[in-house]
Amino acid sequence: xxxxxxxxxxxxxxxxxxxxxxxxxxPKEFVTIVGSSGAGKSTLIKxxxxxxxxxxxxxxxxxxxxxTIKPRDVPLVRRRIxxxxxxxxxxxxxxxxENVAFALxxxxxxxREIKRxxxxxxxxxxxxxxxxRFPQELSGGERQRVAIARxxxxxxKILIADEPTGNLDPKNAWEIIELxxxxxxxxTTVLLTTHNKEIVNALKRRVITINRGKIIKDEEQGRYSLExxx
Amino acid sequence: xxxxxRVLQAGSxxxxxxxxxxxxxxxxxxxxxxxxxxSFISNTALTSTIKNVTDxxxxxxxxxxxxxxxxRDDFQVALSEHPNVESVRYxxxxxxxxxxxxxxxxxxxxxxxxxxxxxxxxxSFRVQAKDPKxxxxxxxxxxxxxxxxxxxxxxxxxxxxxxxxxxxxxVRIANFxxxxxxxxxxxxxxxxxxxxxxxxxxxxxxRREEIEIMKLVGATKWFxxxxxxxxxxxxxxxxxxxxxxxxYALLLGGAAKLVNYxxxxxxxxxxxNYPLLVIAGxxxxxxxxxxxxxxxxxxxxxxx
Numbered sequence: 384x385x386x387x388x389x390x391x392x393x394x395x396x397x398x399x400x401x402x403x404x405x406x407x408x409x410p411k412e413f414v415t416i417v418g419s420s421g422a423g424k425s426t427l428i429k430x431x432x433x434x435x436x437x438x439x440x441x442x443x444x445x446x447x448x449x450x451t452i453k454p455r456d457v458p459l460v461r462r463r464i465x466x467x468x469x470x471x472x473x474x475x476x477x478x479x480x481e482n483v484a485f486a487l488x489x490x491x492x493x494x495r496e497i498k499r500x501x502x503x504x505x506x507x508x509x510x511x512x513x514x515x516r517f518p519q520e521l522s523g524g525e526r527q528r529v530a531i532a533r534x535x536x537x538x539x540k541i542l543i544a545d546e547p548t549g550n551l552d553p554k555n556a557w558e559i560i561e562l563x564x565x566x567x568x569x570x571t572t573v574l575l576t577t578h579n580k581e582i583v584n585a586l587k588r589r590v591i592t593i594n595r596g597k598i599i600k601d602e603e604q605g606r607y608s609l610e611x612x613x
Numbered sequence: 614x615x616x617x618x619r620v621l622q623a624g625s626x627x628x629x630x631x632x633x634x635x636x637x638x639x640x641x642x643x644x645x646x647x648x649x650x651x652s653f654i655s656n657t658a659l660t661s662t663i664k665n666v667t668d669x670x671x672x673x674x675x676x677x678x679x680x681x682x683x684x685r686d687d688f689q690v691a692l693s694e695h696p697n698v699e700s701v702r703y704x705x706x707x708x709x710x711x712x713x714x715x716x717x718x719x720x721x722x723x724x725x726x727x728x729x730x731x732x733x734x735x736x737s738f739r740v741q742a743k744d745p746k747x748x749x750x751x752x753x754x755x756x757x758x759x760x761x762x763x764x765x766x767x768x769x770x771x772x773x774x775x776x777x778x779x780x781x782x783x784v785r786i787a788n789f790x791x792x793x794x795x796x797x798x799x800x801x802x803x804x805x806x807x808x809x810x811x812x813x814x815x816x817x818x819x820r821r822e823e824i825e826i827m828k829l830v831g832a833t834k835w836f837x838x839x840x841x842x843x844x845x846x847x848x849x850x851x852x853x854x855x856x857x858x859x860x861y862a863l864l865l866g867g868a869a870k871l872v873n874y875x876x877x878x879x880x881x882x883x884x885x886n887y888p889l890l891v892i893a894g895x896x897x898x899x900x901x902x903x904x905x906x907x908x909x910x911x912x913x914x915x916x917x
Contacts, residue, residue, distance in 0.1 A: 434828075455833070455834070458828075458831040458832060458833045458834075458836075459831065460831075461828070461829065461830070461831035462830070466829060472822070472825065472829065473826075474826060485826070485827075486831070488619055489619075489830055489831060489832035489836055490831060490832075491615055491616045491619075492615075494615070533830065537831075
């Protein structure tokens with residue numbers, strides 16, 4: 384599903400963000416990536432969504448070799464991967480339903496399909512009654528649910544959640560994590576990055592620890608620690 | 614198809630959302646396109662005026678109604694014998710009336726008036742000089758005692774020498790206005806390009822979050838760029854329509870005052886005969902300026 388083979392990323396300012404990173408994630412896995420700021424987590428995600436191009440090595444996501452994709456195919460790559468962020472990235476001047484519909488509109492989905500799909504997705508994330516609200520009228524947890532609904536509306540095989548709970552209180556944070564687990568049970572590969580120790584330790588899922596652009600630990604039922612070893 | 618519709622929809626929405634900036638950009642574009650039309654109009658009108666004026670470079674000697682056929686022949690022979698005379702053509706009162714009627718066929722009241730007044734036009738000699746600069750000798754013939762009494766006193770005979778100064782001046786002024794129109798058009802096209810460039814630049818900045826999200830959810834480059842191009846083209850489209858109406862109104866309003874000085878008739882006829890061509894031309898220029906400046910702004914400020 385996701386394969387990184389000796390991937391190196393050097394930014395134009397000579398900063399080495401990833402150096403020879405190997406990573407293999409199977410379909411339907413739930414993987415948490417931890418690491419201190421600047422360890423390379425964000426770069427890893429940017430390479431997956433093709434916001435940045437890798438310097439060397441091989442990246443294959445969903446059967447697609449990133450060395451062979453043309454610039455104009457990049458939007459198609461992004462449509463296959465759902466992404467949510469710490470700051471939600473919602474359009475403030477559009478209603479909840481419109482925000483979710485937006486992801487379908489840009490890909491040219493017919494209006495009838497959008498009308499059918501949006502309420503279903505909002506129901507899945509537990510916001511069925513808030514379709515006509517604006518983002519400012521929602522709590523942080525609800526906003527993140529809208530972002531998740533938008534990321535999932537095109538039924539991607541992979542959902543990347545980059546610090547989705549960073550702006551949320553513990554209760555809301557847990558609700559988001561439970562939602563991600565539910566999505567994972569339905570068959571979507573979930574890639575979570577977080578700094579929240581309690582969440583990582585409670586999840587008891589695969590944990591990958593990154594430090595200085597390399598994977599220093601990869602455990603099937605990992606715990607949160609930023610140091611190598613125990 | 615649905616993609617195109619959504620791009621146009623987003624473009625119009627952006628236009629409405631930035632009402633003030635959009636209005637300013639459209640206003641500048643309207644001024645530009647109006648200047649372009651007016652420059653075009655005055656160009657054709659002035660060219661046609663110059664042609665009319667230069668056609669009139671011959672000497673017209675107007676004759677009294679009481680002149681006898683004998684006196685007339687005598688005068689004509691005397692003129693023809695002058696070495697600098699190319700030709701002398703006699704224009705009778707009837708011919709003069711016909712020509713006048715033809716010139717003013719669009720003015721039925723004038724022609725009707727003529728019928729009541731009888732024929733007020735004098736007969737004349739049209740003298741073509743070999744060397745238009747040396748007409749003193751020809752003028753001298755008309756001032757001989759035996760011919761001076763034959764001249765029509767109400768209508769002053771015109772000599773090229775006197776007209777020449779005026780004609781030259783008209784040509785000079787006309788050329789000045791033609792150049793001025795062209796220069797003004799170019800300057801305003803540049804100004805509106807810069808203003809639209811800036812408007813779109815600001816639109817890109819205010820919508821950078823939206824653009825980021827569009828990229829995130831997999832919008833294609835043209836889906837992101839399209840609304841900006843359409844927004845700028847919309848300034849051009851609206852401005853073109855206003856400019857055509859405005860300049861046509863100006864032309865009709867000004868025609869009555871201008872008709873004595875320059876030939877606006879042909880321009881009005883052009884407007885009336887080819888309204889679609891005028892509108893299409895303006896739309897083309899407007900959309901071109903809009904699309905070009907927005908693309909320029911995006912190439913610098915919208916990195917996808």
